[in-house]
Amino acid sequence: MAWIAVDWGSSxxxxxxxxxxxxxxxxRAFARGILTVPKGEFGAVFNQLFGDWMAPSDARCLISGMAGSQQGWIEAPYCACSANLDDVAARLAWVEPGRIAIxxxxxxxxxGVPDVMRGEETQVFGALRLLDIDAGIFVLPGxxxxxxxxxxGRIESFETLMTGEFYALLRQHSILARSLPPNDAELVDTAFDAGIAHALRSPGLLQAAFSVRTLSLFDRLRLNERPSYLSGLVIGEELRTRQLKGDEQVVVIGAEVLTKRYERALAQRDVRVRSIGAQATWNGLFSIATRIRA
Amino acid sequence: MAWIAVDWGSSxxxxxxxxxxxxxxxxRAFARGILTVPKGEFGAVFNQLFGDWMAPSDARCLISGMAGSQQGWIEAPYCACSANLDDVAARLAWVEPGRIAIxxxxxxxxxGVPDVMRGEETQVFGALRLLDIDAGIFVLPGxxxxxxxxxxGRIESFETLMTGEFYALLRQHSILARSLPPNDAELVDTAFDAGIAHALRSPGLLQAAFSVRTLSLFDRLRLNERPSYLSGLVIGEELRTRQLKGDEQVVVIGAEVLTKRYERALAQRDVRVRSIGAQATWNGLFSIATRIRA
Structure with missing residues (x-):
């Protein structure tokens, strides 16, 4: 059988x-996130980019990510937790029965408040396969x-934290932007660590964030250190609110530029960390594919 | 003696x-915040707008607010806490000795992290005079x-929380903006209360903020309720991190549109509240003026 996996995100x-x-x-990779595809043209875009791979009559394609959202190809309704590989495989949204599913x-x-994810569940299943484990805490920074x-082997629960978005909002649009250099340079480890430490001992980000301004005002933070310090603050705030036992291992899944920061930050909470990169998605899609009852 | 008080803020x-x-x-009020005044022209603007009041030879003017910042008329260096009226009166920055001070x-x-305020100290001293008290917890929302x-009678310590700015960032620039109507309408009390309640039981705003998106996605929050809910979330986050005893009274100083929200929010923490409006600044400046040793 010809197996195709597609990770179709927003961008x-x-x-x-x-x-x-x-x-x-x-x-293959393309700058054709779902936000670039008009409604009704997903099939055409897919055939143009992957039609040759799908030529064999037994080809089967599994897609994860925002392609299954309301703004995507077809909507794949959320599956309620807890959910394992079999639950997800049974709830696939078939674009073409037996051939293409989301x-x-x-x-x-x-x-009383819902939470959702789309795409990350596949990466977590991939991490389970890659590490040959069936339990743990998984972080997908972004x-x-x-x-x-x-x-x-069941995803029991999960939580969303708007960490990357808060960084971007504070970095670009807040009063703190006036104290920051126009561009982020290399991470300054000491400043990043100081941001983590301050966030971990602060009651919350509303208060901790103001320290970027005051430390700058009193010349206690150099211009090139400030983006790293702010990055430490928001990631530290994320970690502050996590209940982690000292003997628990956390698996961080993502691009190395981010997983490195989380490894460094989690060290301040004495947590053991393993990191996994982009191969998690392919492994997750393969794991789900093996559970399809044809 | 002719007493003049001026509240010269950023805007x-x-x-x-x-x-x-x-x-x-x-x-008198003018749209001539310090951000509109080029360096070196503060004296001319002041004379143009208040010169007639300052005509008497014994006229004296006291100014509070950002006019004393690096970007203001002359810099009035920060006075370290704790500080009472006498400390502040002794540290005035005189623009014209005996006549105009900031x-x-x-x-x-x-x-290890500094905090600063400029203008709010005067409002707090004014609140002490208005309420005839010498102790308490004072909140200046904004x-x-x-x-x-x-x-x-001494300001022992204070904390800054970027509450209003976080609301504006999330309201205007975040992914949540896509779920919100273009303009804020009247406050919807039930939605505001729900936001407060969710923030108070959440570990932090990074996580709580995402509920605007998910509650909208699952049609559990009407379009016109969403700005009120978000306002409740950020004010609730501010209150979540405050250590308040049940028998403590909190004095909220500010415009009624804001103090009403804080009264409503603090009720969920069973805290007694008194509110004071714009007259706090004039009373504070008058109190400081009476302590000047001429």
Whole structure:
């Protein structure tokens, strides 16, 4: 069988072709996130970019990410937690029955308020396969960071924190922007660590964020250190609110530029960390594909 | 003696003329905040707008607010906490000795990080005079909210929280803006209360803020309710991190549109509240003026 995996997010589109054991034979990437695709043209874009891979009559493609949202190709309704690989495989949204399917996002509920993710569930399943584990705490840093708890191969619950977005808002649009250089340079470790430490001992970000201004005003933070300090503040705020036991291992999934920061930040909370990169998505899609009851 | 008080902030300029007992005889307001005044032209602007009031040879003017900042008329260096009326009166920055002076801002330090305010100290001293008290917790809501603790007539410490600014950032520039109507309408009390309640039970705003998106996605929050809910979230986050005893009284100083929200929010924490409006500044400047050793 010809296995194709596609990661179709808001701003990017990637595809991979597997062999039967789940090894990647070939990859492609395009700047064709769903926000660039008009409603009704998803099929055409897909055929143009992956039509050759889908030529074999037994080809099957599994897609994860925002392609399954209301603004995507077809809507794949959220699957309620807890959910394992079989639950997700049973709730696929089939674009073409037996040939092209979209992985549903997950939803869960905390004190009467829903939370959602779309795409990250696939990365978590991929991490389970890559690390050959069936439980743990998984962090997917980003614009909207996800913290995911897995037990016995089931995603039990998760939480979204708008860490990356708060960084960008404060960096670009707040009064703090006046104290910051126009561009982020290399991370300054000591300033990043100081931001983490201050956030961890602060009651909350509304108060901690103002320290960028006052430390600048009193010349206690150099211009080139300030973006790193602010990055430490928001990531530190994310970690401050996480309940972590000292003996728990956290798996960070994402691009190295981000996972490195989380490793460094989590060290201040004495937490053991393992990091996994972009291969998590392909592994997750392969794992889900193996559970499809044809 | 002819007493003049001026409140010269970033975006507005107000003046008042007092009688000897501190009663206001006349007020003026102009859209001439310090951000509109080029360096070196503060004296000319002041003379143009208040020259007639300053004509008597014994006229004396006291100015509070950002006019004393680096970007203002002359810099009035921060006075370190704790500070009482006498400390502030002794640290005035005199533009014209014996005639025109600027009130210094205050600074304090928490776990190695400085905090500052400029103008709010005067409002707090005014509140002490208006309420005839010498201790309490004072809240000055706004773009950057201040929480101020007073003991025996001394401002002991204070904290800045970027509440109003975070609201504006999330309202205008975040992904949440897509779920919100273009303009804020009347406050919807039930939605505001729900935002307060959710923030109070949340670990932090990074996580709580995402509920605007998910509650909208699941149609659990009407379009016109969403700005009120978001306002409740950020004010609730401010209150979540305040250590308040049930028997403490909090004095909220500010415009009624804001103090009403804080009264409503603090009720969820069972705290008694009194509110004071714009007259706090004039009373504070009068109190400071009476302590000047000529």
């Amino acid at each position: 990017s589109l990637r595809g991979a072709r597997f062999d039967d054991a789940g090894a990647v034979l070939e990859e 992985v549903p996002g997950l939803s869960c509920e905390h004190t 614009t909207h960071s996800k913290w995911v708890r897995v037990q016995g | 507005s300029l107000r003046g008042a003329r007092f009688d000897d007992a501190g009663a206001v005889l006349e007020e 009130v210094p801002g205050l600074s304090c330090e928490h776990t 773009t950057h909210s201040k929480w101020v603790r007073v003991q025996g």
